[in-house]
Amino acid sequence: MASANPNNHLRLSLLSVLLFLSLSELSFSVRDPVSVYEILPKYGLPSGLLPDSVTNYSLSDDGRFIVLLEKPCYIQFDYLVYYDKQISGKLNYGSITDLKGIEVQRFFLWFSVDEIKVDLPPSDSIYFQVGIINKKLDVDQFKTVHSCRNKVSGSCGGFWNRIMELPTPTDDIQMLITE
Template identity: 60%
Template structure:
């Protein structure tokens, strides 16, 4: 009886592993693009730049996005995208986010959470440390071109080892 339980447990993990691997592989090749997946979760397509190389999405919402190169986009703030972005996707939010930073007053801050109002409104919220910043969602509705160099040559890319937990506000 114990060996039957062990075999069933092994079979369960094997099927789960194969299912997760299939979703990850199809998301990068034949499945929908990440730009098609985000709206299904109530998020705008323009949260990511046009330089996404591949992505994987597991059944529990955890994802890994591979970028072609690290790059910058100027929204209301300058945003830096690393070559690997990870997080957890739920309807209306991305949590446990790693790989996206925003510049404020010459300092770089990690974006930890992105969320929208439910029901949807004209606002999107970015959590940086303990600060929530509300922005107009319109600037994230289209996919933007990502540049390899900063828009201002005097600004250096973020140093992830120097994280600051609080965002200085105006």
């Protein structure tokens, strides 16, 4: 019987150490995934377009995305905005098109937001396309990420006071259609 060559054991041990070091180097070089709030500004959009309850997202090479929230929720901007549990669309530089899962309330009615755009070069405005209506808003309210709330949470008294108030005369309908 021939005894095992000690050089084979040494080579095998050295190979194992090198393999271990290579794998450990890979695991330390893997970076934390980029958050969706970091991706939006890279596309020229404010990070506060989405609520703070994003649990996961996917973004394909062609810009198609899906964002998952903990649960559906509401955020009060100039208008009350509803976010479904799943939001999808196509991300381009300066715009989101084919948008699904975001609605805005106007005059007790809910309207789906189809598209969001910003001026290029950036300005102080952001545009929301709701059907044939294009509404221009101040972009500052979307620069910070807001917390979600349930529709029923908050002050019910304030809600009923707003309902019972007589509206002040404005040409808001014309502005909503033309802006």
